Structure formats: C-alpha cells, structure tokens
Amino acid sequence: MSEKSSIGKAEITRTLEQxxxxxxxxxxxPFKVRAFVNGSRALENWQGDLxxxxxxxxxxxxxxxxKGLASIIEDLVxxxxxxxxTEIRALIPESLLQLLRIAGLGPKKVRxxxxxxxxxxxxxxxxxxxxxxxxxxxxxxxxxENSILKGINNLRRFSGRSxxxxxxxxxxxxxxxxxxxxxxxxxxxxxxxxxxxETIGDIDVLVASLExxxxxxxxxxxxxIKEVLAEGETKSRxxxxxxxxxxxxxxxxxxxxxxxxxFTGSKEHNTRLRQRARDRGWKLNEYGLWNEAGEALSTPEExxxxxxxxxxxxxxxxxxxxxxxxxxxxxxxxKKSWNxxxxxDQIQGVLHCHSTWSDGKxxxxxxxxxxxxxxxxxxxxxxHSRTAAYAGGLxxxxxxxxxxxxxxxxxxxxxxxxxxxxxxxxxxxxxxxxPDEVLERLDYVVASVHSxxxxxxxxxxxxxxxxxxxxxxxxxxxxxxxxxLQRDGYEIDMDHLLKVAAEEGVIVELxxxxxxxDVDWRWGRRIQELGLDVGIHPDAHSTHGLKDVQxxxxxxxxxxxxxxxxxxxxxxxxxxxxxxxxxxx
DNA sequence: GCCGTTTTCGGCCCGACTGTTTTCAGTCG
Numbered sequence: 001m002s003e004k005s006s007i008g009k010a011e012i013t014r015t016l017e018q019x020x021x022x023x024x025x026x027x028x029x030p031f032k033v034r035a036f037v038n039g040s041r042a043l044e045n046w047q048g049d050l051x052x053x054x055x056x057x058x059x060x061x062x063x064x065x066x067k068g069l070a071s072i073i074e075d076l077v078x079x080x081x082x083x084x085x086t087e088i089r090a091l092i093p094e095s096l097l098q099l100l101r102i103a104g105l106g107p108k109k110v111r112x113x114x115x116x117x118x119x120x121x122x123x124x125x126x127x128x129x130x131x132x133x134x135x136x137x138x139x140x141x142x143x144x145e146n147s148i149l150k151g152i153n154n155l156r157r158f159s160g161r162s163x164x165x166x167x168x169x170x171x172x173x174x175x176x177x178x179x180x181x182x183x184x185x186x187x188x189x190x191x192x193x194x195x196x197x198e199t200i201g202d203i204d205v206l207v208a209s210l211e212x213x214x215x216x217x218x219x220x221x222x223x224x225i226k227e228v229l230a231e232g233e234t235k236s237r238x239x240x241x242x243x244x245x246x247x248x249x250x251x252x253x254x255x256x257x258x259x260x261x262x263f264t265g266s267k268e269h270n271t272r273l274r275q276r277a278r279d280r281g282w283k284l285n286e287y288g289l290w291n292e293a294g295e296a297l298s299t300p301e302e303x304x305x306x307x308x309x310x311x312x313x314x315x316x317x318x319x320x321x322x323x324x325x326x327x328x329x330x331x332x333x334x335k336k337s338w339n340x341x342x343x344x345d346q347i348q349g350v351l352h353c354h355s356t357w358s359d360g361k362x363x364x365x366x367x368x369x370x371x372x373x374x375x376x377x378x379x380x381x382x383x384h385s386r387t388a389a390y391a392g393g394l395x396x397x398x399x400x401x402x403x404x405x406x407x408x409x410x411x412x413x414x415x416x417x418x419x420x421x422x423x424x425x426x427x428x429x430x431x432x433x434x435p436d437e438v439l440e441r442l443d444y445v446v447a448s449v450h451s452x453x454x455x456x457x458x459x460x461x462x463x464x465x466x467x468x469x470x471x472x473x474x475x476x477x478x479x480x481x482x483x484x485l486q487r488d489g490y491e492i493d494m495d496h497l498l499k500v501a502a503e504e505g506v507i508v509e510l511x512x513x514x515x516x517x518d519v520d521w522r523w524g525r526r527i528q529e530l531g532l533d534v535g536i537h538p539d540a541h542s543t544h545g546l547k548d549v550q551x552x553x554x555x556x557x558x559x560x561x562x563x564x565x566x567x568x569x570x571x572x573x574x575x576x577x578x579x580x581x582x583x584x585x
Numbered sequence: 586g587c588c589g590t591t592t593t594c595g596g597c598c599c600g601a602c603t604g605t606t607t608t609c610a611g612t613c614g
C-alpha cells in the first residue's frame with residue numbers, strides 16, 4: 001500500500017465528523033448526518049491497520065460504515081482527497097462550522113444567520129449582535145442576541161475540554177455542595193468522568209432527592225460559578241469559573257439507578273440499550289425500564305437494568321459502544337460476570353520516574369522516600385539519557401555516580417527495592433542512547449521517542465521497531481508521544497508495533513501522566529488479544545507526580561484490564577524476574 | 586447514509602429547558 005498520502009486515521013475521523021456537521025447546517029436529513037457522525041466514531045473506535053484494511057477493500061466491514069462512507073475513506077487514504085468530500089464542503093462556507101461551537105447555536109440557527117445576513121464568521125456575528133441585527137430575525141430576540149455574545153465570549157476564553165485532575169477538583173466542589181442539601185439520599189458524578197475518559201468536557205452531577213428545589217439552591221450557591229445557563233425544576237446548568245460546564249440533574253430516589261446509567265452514557269451506549277429495550281417492546285429512559293404495558297420493572301441497581309435486557313453488568317468505564325454490549329451478552333448467556341478491573345491499591349511499585357539527576361524537581365532521596373510512603377515494594381528511577389540535553393540527560397559517568405547514590409539509599413530503605421534504569425531516547429536511526437555494555441549494567445531500559453516527531457509513518461515505525469527489538473529494551477515508553485489537548489502523537493503503525501512488542505516481550509507503557517495517558521485506552525482490546533503486558537508508570541518529575549498512577553489505573557480500567565495484565569501489580573520477586581526476562585544481554 | 590430472525594424499503598432514542606411563541610422548534614446531553 002502506498003504511503004504517499006500523509007492522511008492518518010485521526011484526520012479521517014475528524015473529516016467525517018466535519019462533513020456530518022456541514023450536512024447538518026446545509027439541511028440534510030438528520031439520519032444522514034447521524035450516519036456521518038456515527039461512522040466517524042466507528043472508525044475512531046476501530047483499532048487495526050487502516051492501510052491494510054483499505055488495501056483489502058474491507059472498510060465497510062466496520063459496523064456503522066457502509067458503501068458511501070467506505071468509498072470516502074478509501075479515497076482519503078489512497079489519494080488524500082475525495083470527490084464526495086469536496087462536494088459536501090462546497091455546500092456551505094467552511095467557517096460556519098466555527099459558529100456551531102458557540103453554546104446555544106445549533107445547525108438551524110447558524111443556517112438562518114448565514115442565509116438572512118450572510119454572516120460567515122464569529123467576528124461578523126459578534127459585530128451583528130452589537131449592531132442589534134440578530135434580534136430582528138424570525139425565531140431570535142433580544143435575549144438570544146445577548147446569549148450569543150456571551151457564548152462567543154466563553155468560547156474565546158475556554159478551550160472546551162479539561163484534563164482529568166482539573167475536572168476532578170471542579171466536580172468535587174459541586175458534589176460536596178449538593179451532598180448535604182436537605183432530602184438528598186444519593187449524589188454521584190456521572191457522565192464522561194464516571195467513564196474515565198481521557199479528557200472531560202462537562203461535569204454531570206446526579207442527585208436523588210424528593211426536594212429538588214433545595215438541591216437546586218445548594219447547587220447554585222456553590223462557590224465559583226461564573227454564569228448560570230439554565231435553571232429548571234430538576235435540571236440546571238452553569239459555567240464554573242474554570243470554564244467548565246456543570247450540569248445538575250435531580251431525580252426521585254426510586255429512579256436513581258436508571259438515571260445513573262442514563263447520565264453515565266455514553267450516548268452511543270445508551271442508544272444501543274434503548275434500541276435493545278425497544279426490540280422487546282419495552283422502553284428505557286432515565287426514569288426506568290418499562291414493559292409493553294407501560295409498567296415499571298424493578299431496577300433498584302444498575303445491574304438490574306442490564307440483567308433484564310439479558311446483559312451482564314457493564315463497568316461504566318467500558319460503556320462506549322465499543323463491543324462491550326456484545327461481550328456482556330455473551331457473559332450473561334454463560335452466567336459469568338466481568339473480570340475485576342485493576343484498582344490503585346493493587347499497584348506494587350513503579351518504574352519510569354525522574355529526579356534532579358535529570359529534569360526532575362525532587363532529589364532521588366526525596367522520590368525514594370515518597371515511593372516508600374506510598375507503600376510500594378519497588379521503585380525504579382529512569383532519568384533521561386545523554387542525548388536529551390534539553391532535559392539534563394545523564395552522561396555515562398553520571399550514571400555511574402548515580403548508582404553510588406542508589407547503593408547508599410538501598411541501605412536506608414531495606415523494605416523498598418530501588419532499581420536503576422534509564423529513559424533512553426530512541427535516536428533517529430532507532431538505536432538506543434548508550435553502548436550496549438552501559439545499558440546492560442542497568443536494571444531496565446525505558447525506550448522513548450523525544451525528537452523527530454514528524455518523520456513519515458513508515459520511517460517512524462521502523463525506527464521504533466528497531467528500538468523494541470533491542471535486547472536491552474524493557475519498556476516502550478509513552479508509545480505515541482501525544483500530549484492531550486496539545487498535540488497528537490507521531491504517526492506510527494501501532495498495530496504492527498504492538499505485535500513487535502509482543503514478540504520481544506517488551507512491556508507497553510501506560511504513561512499515567514494526566515496529559516499523556518499513553519498508550520490510548522482504545523488499544524485495550526488489541527493489547528489483550530496480543531497478550532501484551534502493560535506497565536502503569538507515573539513518569540513522575542516530583543514527589544507529587546507519583547500519585548499520577550491513579551490516572552493510569554483509571555485509563556487501564558477503561559482498557560478493560562485487570563491486575564493480572566499489569567506488570568507492576570506483580571509481587572516484587574515475580575516482577576524482578578519479569579523485567580530481567582526482557583532485558584537480556 | 587446505514588441497517589436487516591421485518592433483508593433492498595422504511596425505519597432510525599429520549600426527554601428537559603429556553604426563547605419566542607400562542608402550541609412549539611431548537612438545542613443539548
């Protein structure tokens with residue numbers, strides 16, 4: 001398959017989604033619109049070698065992608081462009097897509113604004129609002145004009161999504177303030193946070209109470225509300241001062257389980273479940289599950305909903321319509337339940353941490369003390385290698401000096417096994433950063449890419465493959481190099497490299513830094529199929545950074561992994577044996 | 586546009602809140 005085009009899967013999924021939105025503004029059938037958006041998601045969730053799939057002419061084998069979308073995808077992969085795409089893009093000015101990002105503006109209103117006033121950009125729309133041109137349009141008024149101005153303002157101030165720790169602190173604040181409101185029996189965070197998504201758009205607070213008014217009062221009196229967007233009897237929505245949308249939903253206690261399921265989502269997962277209910281002549285909504293006669297079935301817990309639909313209970317993290325429903329069906333038929341997903345207290349130790357020896361903020365002794373305080377039984381430091389000059393990479397002499405310090409520390413921390421590793425840059429030609437005899441003296445090697453991100457997919461893949469095949473490589477560090485909300489990862493043939501890692505016994509890192517969470521959870525199923533071992537490593541640059549393993553654990557749960565698939569859930573002796581095995585001279 | 590123990594047509598999930606409306610369309614999750 002030719003690789004002359006540089007269009008990867010990520011760009012194609014974005015294109016399909018955009019085309020859906022363009023069709024929406026252009027007034028296409030809502031079902032056609034949904035087909036594009038669904039197709040985009042189906043492709044995003046599908047893991048494998050897209051080049052291969054296109055070569056085999058099998059694109060429409062992906063559920064949700066039919067002949068039409070398959071042909072667009074094939075054209076994009078093979079030529080970098082598609083005639084159908086060009087035709088759709090010609091329907092409306094591209095810049096109208098930006099208007100959709102303004103809260104309160106949907107496709108119909110954007111279209112009306114464009115057709116009546118020929119407004120194409122956010123700047124022009126802002127000007128029109130200030131000149132009071134919008135309020136005269138049919139279906140608009142003075143209030144809509146003001147809310148559009150507010151929406152534009154918010155859009156400019158906030159990027160839209162947040163990293164998990166930032167979202168957590170906002171969520172905890174709002175949860176705390178409704179929890180003690182009068183009449184509250186239960187309160188939980190639902191939505192993408194409960195599903196452990198890698199970034200969070202909105203926070204969903206779900207509260208069970210027969211006194212919704214008291215809950216609303218408590219919610220709206222939470223500290224740090226920038227703006228109230230809606231306040232109804234059972235539903236309110238605000239923007240926090242951090243720029244996060246926070247939704248409150250109050251539900252009667254008897255409906256808490258179906259509501260928790262409903263507001264946990266994902267939307268796609270919910271749609272599938274509601275369809276499943278419909279197939280039986282039933283109805284599923286946030287208030288409960290209803291039979292043909294319209295009688296509520298008993299669903300005191302989430303698992304009751306699943307079981308009544310002949311499904312095993314599905315952990316919230318897995319509810320992405322990513323094959324979990326089919327799996328739950330099988331488990332239910334076999335009277336089995338899901339394997340227990342990994343928990344943070346099962347982590348026994350970590351590799352891949354930094355210290356002041358390279359670019360860390362804490363000394364090695366401080367890091368070791370913190371690791372000991374975490375109750376771990378092994379700890380590996382892996383500072384940067386010599387080529388990483390930007391990060392104070394260690395020379396061969398410094399590595400030797402560091403070992404002396406480690407030997408001293410070992411005496412002070414007899415209960416903690418302290419390992420000396422290195423995070424070796426994978427050089428441009430795929431070799432590691434020290435001579436083999438230096439690498440062999442270390443306890444382990446994390447091989448990571450830190451430079452030349454823009455190599456072609458083919459070259460980047462070959463580069464990393466060479467590093468993974470090096471006998472000293474123990475761990476493949478942050479496999480894609482992505483930084484969430486900052487940059488995409490480098491282009492690689494992930495499926496191929498995972499196979500290489502499996503062949504070589506290399507541990508695939510799940511980098512737990514909340515900005516990385518790399519490897520992406522969407523590879524979870526493939527990783528399990530290949531029988532790969534995953535290591536959850538904090539990539540800590542400070543003592544506080546060690547606590548980031550919790551985010552790695554969240555991502556591992558989202559991958560569907562249990563402790564037996566995580567190397568650093570092993571007891572010390574087994575673990576030391578394991579990292580020796582893939583670090584042979 | 587996608588899909589099919591309704592298989593090539595006729596469906597396609599569901600409900601709250603808002604604003605501009607006199608009964609509802611649009612937006613959102």
